[in-house]
Amino acid sequence: MKSLVAFSFLLVFYFLFGFYLNQFDTSIVPRQLSAAHSSNYYDYKGVMNVHTDLSSGSATPSFVITSAKLANLDFLIFTDLNLFNMPTSFESYHGNLMVLSAGKYSYLDSRLIYYSLSQESIGSSLGDAQVTLADLLSQKTGANKDSLTILAHPYKAGFTWSGEIPSGLDGFELWNLKSLSNRAWQDSKLSTIWSFLIYPFNPRLSFLRLYSEPTDEIALLDKLSMERKIVVYAGAEANARAIPLANYFIRFPSYKRSFEIMSNHVMLKSELTGSFNGDRAKIFNALKQGNFYMAMDILGDPKGFVATIDDEKQSYMMGSEMKFKKGMVLKVKLPTTPKEFFEIVIYRNGEAVARINEAETSFPITAAGVYRVQVRVTSTMPIPDAKKWVTWIYTNPYYVHP
Template identity: 40%
Template sequence: MKKKIYILFIVFLIFFSYGLVISQFDLKIIVDELKPKNPEGFFDYRGVVNVHSIHSTGSGSVQKIIRDAQEEGLDFISIADFNSAESTNETQGYHNNLFVFFDKEYSYLNSRLINYFSKEDSLNIGPGRQQVFIADSLEKLTRDKKSGLWVLSHPFQRGYEWQGNYPAGLDGIEVLNLKSIWENYWLKSTPSFLWTLFVYPFNSDLAFIRLFEYPENEIQLWDTLNKTRKTLGFAGSDAEEKILLPNKQYIKIPKYKDIFQIANNHVLLESELTGDPLSDEKKLRNALKSGNFYFSFDLLANPKGFASYIEDSNGNRHLMGSEIKYKPGQVLHIILPQKPFVPF
């Protein structure tokens, strides 16, 4: 008996020592600044999209998700519950300094579509008619503004792959989907994934980075779609704070707060948000619809200060997502907040 206790103690000591070592790993690729500056001429606002609450596949209440997003310093968040008819007592708009959007995720042809910024009442119908309405919306290259954006979530996740041609009315895809990245890693390298669970309590940043693989298929699809029509690219968190166990049990990891730190969508505006919910909603919505944003792995560094735009011969600047004709004298500008420690 004493021998077993001694062996367990040694194993625990080794594991704890290993944890202390990896907890010291600093993975930042630029120097952290107390107050990063906006890029000259623009204002950078960061947010997370594709978040699920207890009303669908998540484990947290809407109120908890909002609190976690506030604590992480997000400027906006989109809670998009899946096929949910349940409503929340919370309202769209400002919750302190956080702007909250309530959107919807739908099942369509075995894939998952997120409808952002919709004012469409026709979706509050039965599943059959709902599918017909979605199909009709996706076939239209131009449609009523109140129908919002249609974005394909995790386009290559096993069991949810899109079948056939991509419709003309598809506004964007998730180039990054964090849950899909983790699930693919589990299928490809289960032992390494399990070891990552041991790393997580000591250094959650390192644990998440261990799971990341370059989204080659998604990047290729994004490039292909953009050759024929403008297609937006999002980083989707797919945050649920939930890992399923047998017998309908689950554990609450990874935490919403941890997920909100990993990958964000950064909107660039030419004027500041004012705190007025109506005008600020319009600014954020129009910027996202226009593609005036970028996504980044904020886990590695705060990218605030980054900007990319084309300046024409008259000094006019055209942000990412703008559609302009080529003219002589145009100059592409790419601004980095700092020079990274790693090759780029």
């Protein structure tokens, strides 16, 4: 009887506390029905590293596409694992959503994401794919203009890349949802279990509690960007199969939820027109060149954010290479002032050179180097947690040559 009473008390407490958590808003900016583009660029949000039931996912491509629409994505990139006959019929516009069919392939102990703008086949078997990838990786940086080769989750347990990063690799995932979750489990199993328990009441808070900075990936970015141009990406690793033995019955976390956590925000000088071939080339080139930033969207819609390096004649977006000139400035503008304490951090050659607590700033570029921008905010957590720093935005680097 005492055990039943104690269990009943805990159950009541759990649901009452869950009601409290349900009211807790994690957003750092006011929610808007429709955010505006920045004044000079068009911002298009997309997700990559997505699996369907054609490989390791739990739902059909059509279901995933519907989930992406509900998450208000502008583009979606399928990356089914070791699949060599991905239906090309999905690569098109689905309403306002652009869908691209890429692939994710086993290579050594790691995983590589590959997409060909010219629809060139990677091969009919894993052996063929590995030969093609080995050839691409051995090329000079930027030599292949029509393909995109990305290292997925470089430090995920069991898939860590070993050795030097090959010159032919376009970039790697700075953020990967599954890697972040795995690290949280390794750091504190109890905290991870607590996040799982509060997920039904506040999924956004559940994830934010587990967030930690991708320090290893950041160190790799700073090291490589001093040697050559490198691009970093956010990967959803979406398959909705986090619960063992519950696949196809309980899709957790749902595709829609995974798509709402973080994304890549491509910056274009001209808007998408609805013509698939032309728009696909625009998105591909932006992803290839690094003309985008990564955002933790669960903190708030970053649309309207812009960061450029300007001289007297030209404005350069993230991912650009340019020659140093006197009078250059790095301009950063947030879409609005966050409700919580925040800072815009400007890095040069991997070291922080400025921390600004204003929604709009101009930082003078006085020397050549590799620059990047990080926007951090303090996210207030309900008891038993406290405030913690969380990155809202990472830009790709700017390469200012002597």
